[in-house]
Amino acid sequence: MTQAADDAVLITQAQKGDRTAFDTLVGRYEARAYQYAFRLTRNPETASDIVSDAFLRVYTALHNFRGQSAFGTWLYRIITNCYLDFRKKDKSGRTSSLDSTIKGEEGEMERQIQDDADGPVELAERSAREGAVQEALSHMPEQQQAMLVMFHVEMKSYEEIAQVLDVPLGTVKSRLNRARLALRDLLGQQKELFFTG
């Protein structure tokens, strides 16, 4: 059975009130949901809250889900909306984590980027670029930030992003171009990080 068909069975059971089926559905998607939320917020607590909120919205709206899009796409849309709501409420802006550590359950840990066997200089440069990009992302409007994370980090296609945001494909392309330009402009002050060698 394909994942989509399997999901459809679980969703139908959950719509009938089967909590075990809903539990399984949560288990299947929670890691992806958390990664996306974390990449938007850079804060484990906030990411957990957003994911919990999102699954609660899924739970209360599941009876309306008719499978027009994949469950994962629907969930991404809900997480994006939860994140936008969170940012609206949190007018003071984010407090996280543009430094080089992540707050984990066992205290702070160094950010772990998979290493393709670069030397220490390359690693340091890459780390500095990554930090600068993260910082710039955090200062962008939420919609642009979500779009960049979906495309470049979550590797969603234009079509998937169009479904998640419920906008036409052409709109996604033009908005993504604007978001990329905005990111480029924010990083303009640190161009030496990007022109190496």
Add this chain to the structure above:
Amino acid sequence: MDLTQARELYSAYYEGTIERLSAVALETAMQADPEISEDYQLFASVMDSLPVLAQESVPLPHDLHDRIMQRIDHHEWEKKQEKRFSLFGGPKLAWFGVAAAVFIGFAAMAVIQANKAGGTSEANSVPVAQTPFEVSFTVESGAVTLSAIGPLNSSVVLTSPEAGVPAQTEATSNRAVKIPLQNQSSNPRVVEVTAMVGKTKRDSYVMVLPGTSRGAQLTGEGTLIDCAKAVAKTYGTPVQVEGDSSKACRWSLTQKDTTDTLVVALGRTNVTARVSASGILQVSAR
């Protein structure tokens, strides 16, 4: 082509999806204008650096699943509370509101009377509505789940003396919990669930969980617990024991009993059996 026009084409050019004529126009503009050229180079360099973010390892909080499910349980509990305590939620609840108002009125009068009498009455607080203790069991595909929610300082304590495992205590203080009851041993096992408020025992429930192996124990005599174990062993079904579990009883079953005939077969002896709305077979001794 000026910088603004050139910038409109950056993404398509970077991705290689740009039309041929537009690509030529952009390349010409970049050759002619160093500002456009440098602007695009930084754009491309920033784009090249983005995939590294996808390689970042994001540690998953170990309690994420529990947090999600607790959030949903809390939402369910709040919904129940709204129905239960809303004065405007329905005719019955409106009557509850009237009754509460009368009660508060009497309580206030009692305080006034006590004060007039010069006493040091302690009747100066209005009773606070408490969450009632609700414990229930559901069964799905043979697996039993205990659901419980209770008032302030409440908990459920699970004990299984035969298993020799320590008692498990779960706080239910204004909080809905769901606990799967499992028996990994081969034989049926008794699990006792005690509902506590503070240190006071409020109620107790006895559940016999089937083990992993089956065997026919079609006839026999013993306590009600023994009867429940025989049913669990023979049919692989969980059995809730109600009333005095040590009461003597006997049973005579057939291998082909369905739930309905099982209820009838047990009913021929001194055991009363019924199936609850949530699908749990409940037995008690007459």
